[in-house]
Amino acid sequence: MAQIDLVNLSKVYPGDVRAVDDLTLTIPDGEFFALLGPSGCGKTTLLRTIAGLEEATSGSVRIGDRDVTRLPPGKRELAMVFQDYALFPHMTVVDNISYPLKIKGLAKEDRLDRAVKAGDELSLDGLMERRPSELSGGQQQRVALARAIATHPQVFLFDEPLSNLDARLRLEARTFLKRLQRDLGVTTVFVTHDQAEALAMADRMAVMQSGRIRQVGTAREVFQHPVNTFVANFIGSTPMNLLDASVRGDALDVAGQRVDLPEDVRRHVTDGQEVVVGVRPEYLTVSSSAVDGGLQGVVAIVENLGTAALVTLEADDLSVAVTVPDGEEPPIGADAWVTPVPGRVLIYRREDGELVDAPVAAAVG
Amino acid sequence: MAQTTSPATEATAPGEGVGADGIDGPDGTGKGGRTPSDSASGGETDVVGLGKWRASAFVAPALILVSIFLVFPALWTIYIGITNYRLTGIAARAPEFVGFDNYVRAVGDADFLNSLYLTLIFVLFSAVIGQNVLGFGLAWRLQNVQGWVRGLVQSLVLLAWILPSSIVAFLWIALLDRDSGTLNALLGTPGLAWLIEYPMVSIIVFNIWRGTAFSMLLYSAALASVPPSQLETATLVGASRWQTLRDIVFPHVRGHVLTNTLLISLWTFNDFTPFLITAGGPNDRTEILPVYIYNTAISGGQMGYGAAVSLIMLLINLIIALFYIRLLRERK
Numbered sequence: 001m002a003q004i005d006l007v008n009l010s011k012v013y014p015g016d017v018r019a020v021d022d023l024t025l026t027i028p029d030g031e032f033f034a035l036l037g038p039s040g041c042g043k044t045t046l047l048r049t050i051a052g053l054e055e056a057t058s059g060s061v062r063i064g065d066r067d068v069t070r071l072p073p074g075k076r077e078l079a080m081v082f083q084d085y086a087l088f089p090h091m092t093v094v095d096n097i098s099y100p101l102k103i104k105g106l107a108k109e110d111r112l113d114r115a116v117k118a119g120d121e122l123s124l125d126g127l128m129e130r131r132p133s134e135l136s137g138g139q140q141q142r143v144a145l146a147r148a149i150a151t152h153p154q155v156f157l158f159d160e161p162l163s164n165l166d167a168r169l170r171l172e173a174r175t176f177l178k179r180l181q182r183d184l185g186v187t188t189v190f191v192t193h194d195q196a197e198a199l200a201m202a203d204r205m206a207v208m209q210s211g212r213i214r215q216v217g218t219a220r221e222v223f224q225h226p227v228n229t230f231v232a233n234f235i236g237s238t239p240m241n242l243l244d245a246s247v248r249g250d251a252l253d254v255a256g257q258r259v260d261l262p263e264d265v266r267r268h269v270t271d272g273q274e275v276v277v278g279v280r281p282e283y284l285t286v287s288s289s290a291v292d293g294g295l296q297g298v299v300a301i302v303e304n305l306g307t308a309a310l311v312t313l314e315a316d317d318l319s320v321a322v323t324v325p326d327g328e329e330p331p332i333g334a335d336a337w338v339t340p341v342p343g344r345v346l347i348y349r350r351e352d353g354e355l356v357d358a359p360v361a362a363a364v365g
Numbered sequence: 366m367a368q369t370t371s372p373a374t375e376a377t378a379p380g381e382g383v384g385a386d387g388i389d390g391p392d393g394t395g396k397g398g399r400t401p402s403d404s405a406s407g408g409e410t411d412v413v414g415l416g417k418w419r420a421s422a423f424v425a426p427a428l429i430l431v432s433i434f435l436v437f438p439a440l441w442t443i444y445i446g447i448t449n450y451r452l453t454g455i456a457a458r459a460p461e462f463v464g465f466d467n468y469v470r471a472v473g474d475a476d477f478l479n480s481l482y483l484t485l486i487f488v489l490f491s492a493v494i495g496q497n498v499l500g501f502g503l504a505w506r507l508q509n510v511q512g513w514v515r516g517l518v519q520s521l522v523l524l525a526w527i528l529p530s531s532i533v534a535f536l537w538i539a540l541l542d543r544d545s546g547t548l549n550a551l552l553g554t555p556g557l558a559w560l561i562e563y564p565m566v567s568i569i570v571f572n573i574w575r576g577t578a579f580s581m582l583l584y585s586a587a588l589a590s591v592p593p594s595q596l597e598t599a600t601l602v603g604a605s606r607w608q609t610l611r612d613i614v615f616p617h618v619r620g621h622v623l624t625n626t627l628l629i630s631l632w633t634f635n636d637f638t639p640f641l642i643t644a645g646g647p648n649d650r651t652e653i654l655p656v657y658i659y660n661t662a663i664s665g666g667q668m669g670y671g672a673a674v675s676l677i678m679l680l681i682n683l684i685i686a687l688f689y690i691r692l693l694r695e696r697k
Contacts, residue, residue, distance in 0.1 A: 051601060052601075053597055053600065053601070072600075072603070073597075073600050073601045073603070074600065074601065074602060074603020074604070075603065078601070079601070079602075080597075080598070080601050082594040082597070082598065083594070084592065084594050085594075086592065086594035086595045086597070086598040087595075088595060088612075088613060088616070089616075089617075090616035090617075099602065099612070100602035100603075103599075103602045103603055103604045103608060104602070104603065151602070
């Protein structure tokens with residue numbers, strides 16, 4: 001029904017600031033898609049360009065089978081929910097929800113009917129005559145969602161929809177939003193800087209940096225197989241270990257120690273090549289006795305994460321983080337050996353931060 | 366507050382005299398430097414520890430000035446308003462008490478009522494409509510305009526506001542002059558005496574030009590306080606500029622409109638500058654109340670009557686103010 005196609009899209013601000021840089025992306029119909037990245041990466045600009053609030057400098061935006069690049073926002077058949085919800089303080093909840101319908105010229109009964117229906121779906125019945133200032137943060141968010149739903153748009157755009165909620169409510173809202181999106185089946189793009197939020201909610205996501213997409217994929221792909229050190233570093237509640245190493249024959253030299261080099265990448269590296277070894281703390285096991293091909297270190301810090309503990313080992317001048325199950329933390333100061341779970345080690349080129357098996361002229365960065 | 370700090374004070378302060386010097390002094394290490402004077406005046410409970418008398422001494426100069434230049438003249442006006450005090454003649458030497466005669470006379474005085482009518486016209490068209498609409502229009506239009514254009518327009522509008530009255534009056538006389546006026550040169554209407562043919566229109570336009578800056582600044586600030594996301598939401602649902610203005614912007618700035626209208630109404634009501642252009646003429650056709658009072662009290666010498674009219678004018682001001690404040694309160 002409404003697939004979003006972005007083709008060679010750029011948004012350049014005066015002073016040659018490229019907020020969105022020659023970006024091409026397809027979001028299939030009905031997908032829940034996240035734009036993820038640190039602040040200033042262009043994710044919000046991209047969302048606003050899709051909405052039409054920013055005019056694309058070049059390239060095109062297609063929604064469904066229409067090219068909307070030059071259409072005003074009101075004609076694009078999309079609804080946006082802002083971070084601050086943008087409810088009109090002088091209107092009641094029902095007036096807020098039906099305002100877009102009023103602008104579209106619906107008769108009073110029709111728009112009231114649709115507003116009440118949308119309100120009911122989001123359990124706002126009983127609050128319809130209140131003003132936004134008389135509602136809690138979570139209720140305000142639902143009013144904003146109801147206003148978006150009531151217009152039956154082709155596309156939903158959410159700009160940091162959860163960041164104004166407190167931590168507990170945010171978790172509830174995640175589940176709620178995901179269910180809502182699934183029920184409605186409307187293509188949805190949302191912006192977030194919180195990788196955990198993107199992993200939890202999105203069907204697929206684009207990780208952005210400096211106006212470009214560094215990786216597009218499902219939560220699993222992005223988490224388990226980040227294609228460059230930027231994504232590797234950005235995704236994950238506990239940061240991925242990125243250790244400088246160099247290739248020594250069919251093994252790796254990490255902090256002066258000999259560590260196994262995964263077989264599948266051996267043909268992509270050359271002897272003496274400088275690489276970065278990436279492995280998540282969750283994919284490392286720790287042992288208190290010597291393990292052949294493991295990395296030896298001294299336990300420096302133990303952080304409790306609730307069901308697990310994050311143990312930081314120091315090997316020479318490198319730090320390696322490992323998660324260990326609750327109650328199995330090694331004592332501080334003890335020697336320990338870490339080995340990776342097979343198939344979970346990623347080897348990146350030192351010079352451009354891309355995976356060693358990626359084509360060299362990736363022209364990114 | 367003083368009670369909680371005083372035990373510490375007693376422990377650290379060696380004597381009472383250090384109070385004022387404590388902060389500057391070499392031993393002002395911050396530990397006891399700020400508090401010593403607290404205990405100096407015994408039972409006093411003010412934060413700084415000045416005591417009632419010393420505190421009063423600080424306020425006294427301002428109070429004395431206000432009394433001399435504000436309270437006393439106000440009371441004096443009320444007093445002479447009930448006498449037949451004149452600038453010259455017998456009544457200047459020994460004014461007689463006449464009760465409410467002056468007020469009774471004013472209410473029945475055609476000249477006074479004419480002035481009142483002219484003033485209302487002047488306020489309605491130059492302030493309530495003119496400055497308000499033009500100020501809002503400028504603020505609205507300049508919102509999304511490039512920086513330097515906005516700066517230029519704002520500076521020009523502000524200039525009209527901050528120039529001294531005597532200078533702008535001269536400029537307008539030069540502009541509207543019959544024989545060599547700029548306006549006649551521009552319009553190609555030589556010999557048209559604007560100030561005689563259209564005196565009221567002239568001072569209304571003059572006052573709009575002169576006072577719009579305030580409304581523009583106030584509305585610029587008010588418009589900046591409308592959350593951008595609400596405007597963008599309106600844009601996204603396809604609202605036109607006018608619908609956005611009516612449904613989103615105006616409800617946000619409604620309170621500002623009332624405040625602004627109150628202020629500019631009062632200022633215009635009391636404005637004396639038109640006198641410098643037309644002196645109330647021709648034939649009293651621009652004799653708004655402040656000018657009328659000046660002409661009767663100072664030029665005409667009828668101080669008692671002028672004072673009475675002044676008081677009436679003050680009461681009208683009060684009524685206007687109460688009316689707006691009432692409206693403002695109803696909105697909330």
